[in-house]
Amino acid sequence: MHPSLRKELTVPVIVSVLLVGTAALMAFSFGSAVKSGDDVDHLSGDPQGLTVYLMALTTVVIACLTAIQLREQAEDLPVWWNVLFTVGISIGVAVTLYIGLDAAGNVLPLSLPTVPVALALVGFSCGMLFALAVELFDRWGTLPTWLLLLAMTQPAAGENASTVMERFAYWFPPGAGIAAVRDTLYFDGASVDTPLKILLAWSVITMLAFAWFRYHPVDHRRTKRRRAKR
Template sequence: MRRVIGIALGLSVVIGVLVTAFVWPSSEVAPRDVPIAVAGPPEAVAQVEEQLAEAMPDAFDVSQLADADAARAAIEDRDVYGAVVLDPAGPPRVLTASAAGPAVAQLLQGLAAELSAQAGGAEAAPAVAVDDVAPLPDGDPRGIGFNSGALPMVMGGLAIGVAMVFTVAGVWRRVAGAALAAAGGGAVAMLVMQSWLGILEGNWWANAGVFTLTVAAVALTVVGVHSLVGEAGIGLSALVMLIVGNPLSGVTSAPEMLPSGWGAFGQLLPPGAGGSLLRSTAYFDGAAAGRPLLVLVSWLAFGLLLAALGTRVAARRSAEGGASDAVRDADEPAVGAGR
């Protein structure tokens, strides 16, 4: 009964950790230094910045730009999530990018209503136009499909890694199998998400490559950690990738809307980097792809390094074990010796 009670209490703690990991980031979603731009005359820009700081302290990281063209370019380059364009001859305009994050786009639409009210009162306010510079595709107008497609990258990578560990002998055969499975999974995922459902746009092969790279980064980490520390490495990999990485990926909102610091940390893990890179290739022609690509490649290299270290450690242990057996056999007298 002590064992039963101990296991039950331990599982209760695990459930508490799971609930905390998945619920806490979502419950704390709020804008925190979300990068946006304000374009227009310097005096008007300064006034809008002051209004934003008073209405939503620390919510926006504002960049000053010259005009609407510069604001659009900044959005398309993924330098900012949206912009307020001030026109001396008329009401302001708000530029959004649903493809960069529907949650931030909704936030900026609310900002447009606020600017409208401040400009002329709630009833006689001039209309503030909202222009979606980078809209989501017709097959996924609210981004739900994209958000749902992010989790299979993590789960698929974990499943491939675990399957290779338990069904394939030899670390490098496991690595090769994981790479092949990731490539096949990336192609199948794009057939479903882009060719069939129309959730993604952009270059088909680039999107498939991102999916493959993310799955492979997770799978090779599982294989590498397992080769070095054994079966405990599977639980450790799942903890990092699924329990920590997935909730902090910022895929369903934006990294800047997660609790301070955690969103940036999530972008250093494969789920966050993979989600950001897929947004770049699918909706922004690869803009701002450098950093998440570097993160995923680094995790791939990390998994391969661990696999190499695990292979060396196993070979050393095998050699030491063989030497010990040889010494023990040499010390034991042969049958009939000494008579």
């Protein structure tokens, strides 16, 4: 896969639309015409190239909401039941998005098993990261982690991204998930191994860290409150 193809596809949609519109106006004022196009065309079901971004964003939001509900409504839930519940929700969201956009909606030709697996790993790793932050910092960790995950959900995340933020986002679960799905859709799975490895690493590390700090809490006052409720 040529690097220019990846970089061409990662140009933000709004910026590209503005550039094309400005070029057309300039050309018209000089009495000439301008032709524009993409090295890699967007799919007909996703002409603006934003569906992959919205898929990742939906997964991140549901994962964070799940972690919040588990924290507020089931604080005494055993660690591994918490993990299993997060796994179930993540798989359910991934399968639902796959069925809705491919099998039923025919919006995007999503491939099995790469796309559902990538989305499930995004949901699980974000959910565990959010739960870990709350475990470490209590409610003070909620908003910063939420904003971090949303900021890392970059539509153009990738190894050859055009900005520092997009390159940085590639190493976080939302950006890696977007890169994995996009590579599968537009580049026949080229370079999809690296994003999947990033997602798997985040999933394992955050899960083990969450379990460790639940058994070895930083805030012992919270542990006493839990025991008092029993």
